[in-house]
Amino acid sequence: MIQVHHLNNSRSQRVLWMLEELEMPYTVIRYERDPTTSLAPPALKAIHPLGKSPVIQDGELVLAESGAIVEYLARKAGRLMPPPDGPDFVRWLHFMHFAEGSAMLPLLLKLYMGRLGDAAAPLKPRVDGEIAAHLAYMDAALADRPWFAGPEFTSADIQMSFPAEAAASRSGLLPHFPRLADWVTRIQSRPAYRRAIEKGGPYAFDKGGA
Numbered sequence: 655m656i657q658v659h660h661l662n663n664s665r666s667q668r669v670l671w672m673l674e675e676l677e678m679p680y681t682v683i684r685y686e687r688d689p690t691t692s693l694a695p696p697a698l699k700a701i702h703p704l705g706k707s708p709v710i711q712d713g714e715l716v717l718a719e720s721g722a723i724v725e726y727l728a729r730k731a732g733r734l735m736p737p738p739d740g741p742d743f744v745r746w747l748h749f750m751h752f753a754e755g756s757a758m759l760p761l762l763l764k765l766y767m768g769r770l771g772d773a774a775a776p777l778k779p780r781v782d783g784e785i786a787a788h789l790a791y792m793d794a795a796l797a798d799r800p801w802f803a804g805p806e807f808t809s810a811d812i813q814m815s816f817p818a819e820a821a822a823s824r825s826g827l828l829p830h831f832p833r834l835a836d837w838v839t840r841i842q843s844r845p846a847y848r849r850a851i852e853k854g855g856p857y858a859f860d861k862g863g864a
């Protein structure tokens with residue numbers, strides 16, 4: 655059975671949600687962030703050298719990196735990804751990578767800048783501008799389709815949830831992007847999303863990310 659090494663308030667919430675959508679059996683091994691530093695406990699390094707979450711174990715396989723895990727699970731189940739020869743595949747691929755490769759960077763910068771106080775002021779316009787630009791891009795992507803890859807809900811929506819929710823809580827800009835705001839409401843009302851929150855424990859969107 656798949657084991658999920660789950661850190662509270664973290665990207666591993668997406669992996670629990672993916673497993674719930676797929677109705678795959680799994681067990682959760684919990685880790686708690688240090689209350690002062692927010693870092694993962696050293697025990698996670700015994701599972702994977704980076705010591706970060708999520709990590710899954712599936713038999714002999716130990717896999718880190720949320721996008722790789724979500725794609726691995728989609729391929730294993732043969733679900734929640736468009737067929738590679740179909741019209742939605744490249745959009746799915748794009749958003750599977752965009753979530754961590756582009757959207758998370760300015761959000762992480764903002765999180766760390768928050769710890770610098772006034773010293774971060776020169777960076778603020780640039781970082782806030784980048785967050786707004788990424789949110790506008792995400793909002794526009796939903797202009798002619800309900801889900802990020804197309805007409806069907808896919809694993810790209812799961813992968814995109816973390817930057818969208820983190821941006822919503824950290825920037826306060828979500829009301830300016832009504833299609834993205836509506837998408838957030840729709841993902842959060844999915845039964846599998848809610849079951850994953852129950853399994854993963856309380857989720858503070860403004861704390862995860864680092």
Ligand SMILES: N[C@@H](CCC(=O)N[C@@H](CS)C(=O)NCC(=O)O)C(=O)O
Pocket residue numbers: 661663664665666692693694695705706707708718719720721754862863864
């Ligand atoms: N790009 C990686 C990022 C992994 C990552 O940074 N995870 C955070 C939780 S959201 C973590 O483990 N932070 C604790 C630490 O760095 O000690 C992914 O998507 O899996």
